[in-house]
Amino acid sequence: MTETTADPRGSYPPAAAFAATANAGQELYDQAAADRDAFWAEQAGRLDWQQPFERVLDWSAAPVAQWFVGGRLNVAYNCVDRHVLAGHGDQVAIHWEGEPGDSRAITYRELLAEVSRAANYLTELGLVAGDRVAIYMPMIPEAIVAMLACARLGLPHSVVFAGFSPTALRQRVDDARARLVITADGQWRRGKSAPLKEAVDEALYAHGGTPSSVEHVLVVRRTGIEVPWTEGRDLWWHETVTPASPEHQAEPFEAEHPLFILYTSGTTGKPKGILHTTGGYLTQTSYTHHAVFDHKPGRDVYWCTADIGWITGHSYIVYGPLANRTTQVVYEGTPNFPDEHRHWQIIEKYGVTIYYTAPTLVRTFMKWGRAIPTAHDLSSIRLLGSVGEPINPEAWRWYREVIGANRTPVVDTWWQTETGAIMISPLPGVTTTKPGAAMTPLPGISARVVDEMGEPVSHGETEANGYLVIDQPWPSMLRGIWGDMERYRATYWERFAEQGWYFAGDGAKLDTDGDLWVLGRVDDVMNVSGHRISTAEVESALVAHPSVAEAAVVGAEDPTTGQGIVAFVILTTEATDTGSALIEELKTGVAKEISPIARPREIHVVPELPKTRSGKIMRRLLRDTAEGRQLGDTSTLVDPSVFEAIRASKEAG
Ligand code: WT7
Numbered sequence: 109m110t111e112t113t114a115d116p117r118g119s120y121p122p123a124a125a126f127a128a129t130a131n132a133g134q135e136l137y138d139q140a141a142a143d144r145d146a147f148w149a150e151q152a153g154r155l156d157w158q159q160p161f162e163r164v165l166d167w168s169a170a171p172v173a174q175w176f177v178g179g180r181l182n183v184a185y186n187c188v189d190r191h192v193l194a195g196h197g198d199q200v201a202i203h204w205e206g207e208p209g210d211s212r213a214i215t216y217r218e219l220l221a222e223v224s225r226a227a228n229y230l231t232e233l234g235l236v237a238g239d240r241v242a243i244y245m246p247m248i249p250e251a252i253v254a255m256l257a258c259a260r261l262g263l264p265h266s267v268v269f270a271g272f273s274p275t276a277l278r279q280r281v282d283d284a285r286a287r288l289v290i291t292a293d294g295q296w297r298r299g300k301s302a303p304l305k306e307a308v309d310e311a312l313y314a315h316g317g318t319p320s321s322v323e324h325v326l327v328v329r330r331t332g333i334e335v336p337w338t339e340g341r342d343l344w345w346h347e348t349v350t351p352a353s354p355e356h357q358a359e360p361f362e363a364e365h366p367l368f369i370l371y372t373s374g375t376t377g378k379p380k381g382i383l384h385t386t387g388g389y390l391t392q393t394s395y396t397h398h399a400v401f402d403h404k405p406g407r408d409v410y411w412c413t414a415d416i417g418w419i420t421g422h423s424y425i426v427y428g429p430l431a432n433r434t435t436q437v438v439y440e441g442t443p444n445f446p447d448e449h450r451h452w453q454i455i456e457k458y459g460v461t462i463y464y465t466a467p468t469l470v471r472t473f474m475k476w477g478r479a480i481p482t483a484h485d486l487s488s489i490r491l492l493g494s495v496g497e498p499i500n501p502e503a504w505r506w507y508r509e510v511i512g513a514n515r516t517p518v519v520d521t522w523w524q525t526e527t528g529a530i531m532i533s534p535l536p537g538v539t540t541t542k543p544g545a546a547m548t549p550l551p552g553i554s555a556r557v558v559d560e561m562g563e564p565v566s567h568g569e570t571e572a573n574g575y576l577v578i579d580q581p582w583p584s585m586l587r588g589i590w591g592d593m594e595r596y597r598a599t600y601w602e603r604f605a606e607q608g609w610y611f612a613g614d615g616a617k618l619d620t621d622g623d624l625w626v627l628g629r630v631d632d633v634m635n636v637s638g639h640r641i642s643t644a645e646v647e648s649a650l651v652a653h654p655s656v657a658e659a660a661v662v663g664a665e666d667p668t669t670g671q672g673i674v675a676f677v678i679l680t681t682e683a684t685d686t687g688s689a690l691i692e693e694l695k696t697g698v699a700k701e702i703s704p705i706a707r708p709r710e711i712h713v714v715p716e717l718p719k720t721r722s723g724k725i726m727r728r729l730l731r732d733t734a735e736g737r738q739l740g741d742t743s744t745l746v747d748p749s750v751f752e753a754i755r756a757s758k759e760a761g
Contacts, residue, residue, distance in 0.1 A: 130537020496638025
């Protein structure tokens with residue numbers, strides 16, 4: 109492949125050779141513009157439907173959409189069985205790389221047997237379509253098998269990131285009223301076995317006398333660590349699933365059957381159970397994985413570095429790629445174990461062709477230095493993807509130049525837990541990309557950048573900032589918040605209710621060419637290393653400490669993680685320790701209560717917090733302080749002098 113260089117305006121047209129064989133061409137935009145429904149019906153044709161749908165979209169009960177009405181299909185059949193039936197049983201589905209260096213290659217035929225065994229055993233446990241299953245597992249093949257077995261049986265799964273605390277797990281188990289938890293004894297973390305089953309036990313322990321809804325805990329042996337055991341409730345995977353029959357007949361479900369719940373942070377402390385369903389979700393994840401990553405089944409080796417605990421793992425490790433008969437790498441551990449060469453060694457070992465990661469990791473690689481990746485043969489790579497937060501142009505260029513040898517396309521993909529699949533992204537064979545821009549809505553997707561009133565921000569002459577909204581329903585959109593449809597309406601559909609638009613919570617800008625740049629959250633949600641954490645949940649973890657009377661949390665710019673958590677706390681009169689030991693204790697407390705990702709970067713003890721007359725904390729001003737900027741407008745503050753005191757204590761601390 110030839111190098112392509114930036115045009116004088118700093119943008120990158122696709123290489124002719126790439127464009128010539130690309131899965132998606134300009135005609136996709138034209139087809140979708142001409143007839144959206146026909147376009148999505150055609151994309152749905154990528155799947156095997158046991159019963160064809162009668163109608164593409166029913167939006168009469170907006171904002172709850174029904175896609176592919178009347179159709180019936182089985183997600184696991186589409187992700188596994190049909191590839192084996194088509195003669196691809198010997199193709200590797202998963203090249204799994206364990207953190208300690210062990211590995212497993214799992215073919216589609218083997219994956220089918222594993223998923224069937226698990227489905228048979230879950231049925232034996234008495235689980236029936238509609239029952240919820242919580243999955244709290246490290247990145248091991250059984251986690252993917254568990255998700256697919258649930259999908260096969262119509263059991264909505266709720267995957268809880270294995271780095272989350274027992275409290276967070278319990279909250280999610282309770283909210284979904286899960287009957288089963290699937291977990292592992294422990295997980296490898298930088299050479300050490302961290303307990304997981306023990307965390308499950310702590311979560312399920314009858315807090316304040318309230319027993320959980322969980323009847324059984326199914327445990328995969330991964331690290332061999334000692335585990336506490338409750339006879340009758342706890343079950344070993346190798347004693348139950350492994351001996352089960354590898355034959356299982358998949359039954360089709362309605363297109364709108366719930367597929368999974370995934371909890372994400374909102375502007376209040378309570379996480380939202382985002383609900384996704386079957387037919388539309390699988391259609392859009394399959395279509396976008398095909399079009400955006402230009403994936404060629406049987407030829408490409410694909411690697412998405414996300415964890416299955418996040419939506420990226422659901423959509424671009426499990427459902428989209430497997431529906432598309434992908435051969436993919438799944439890696440259990442961290443990028444710097446045993447050293448910083450790990451990712452590049454894995455790429456060399458398996459000949460990875462498509463690599464999808466997050467900007468925070470790209471910036472970490474930059475920090476470690478280009479000598480590390482350049483010591484490896486990365487010539488197999490032909491496409492790079494980015495997701496999770498805005499990628500700064502410098503990181504974008506480094507990614508393309510150092511990892512992509514200045515010849516691979518880079519696709520910056522904007523989407524959310526709520527959107528289920530990629531919404532705004534370049535198409536690698538079509539789009540002339542600009543470092544840092546997500547560029548344009550995909551064919552079939554319609555978005556706008558608007559002002560407070562919903563008027564389009566002007567573009568052409570000057571750049572214009574506004575709110576990012578989606579003005580047409582899309583197949584993989586969320587269908588609600590589990591157990592709280594009112595919150596669903598209020599969170600996403602109230603802001604532009606008159607127009608009937610979905611408000612994404614992000615700010616965006618249109619440049620003078622009309623191309624779209626996502627600027628980040630405009631609400632009280634922080635983005636730390638691509639993970640959403642609400643200011644409210646960190647604040648509530650802080651005030652849980654007896655020494656803390658009040659807390660205000662902001663996301664401040666961070667060169668590596670995108671945003672870093674900065675907290676301002678007022679101490680209670682009982683607080684005896686006010687020094688660094690307390691700060692450390694508070695940081696550890698938040699990490700333990702929520703997850704290590706939520707650990708504040710800085711905590712400042714202050715005498716007062718800046719409030720408006722209505723008592724609302726002015727986060728904007730705290731952000732100015734945290735980022736060391738001149739203060740913005742302080743006229744609405746009750747007591748403008750509060751900042752003198754805050755600054756003094758920040759400098760002292
Ligand atoms: C929020 C969604 C989508 C999977 C990972 C995160 C931010 C995501 C981009 C991007 C700029 C991005 C947004 C969005 N975001 N991708 N390419 N450019 N910002 O999923 O946890 O639901 O977070 O992540 O702020 O709203 P999530």
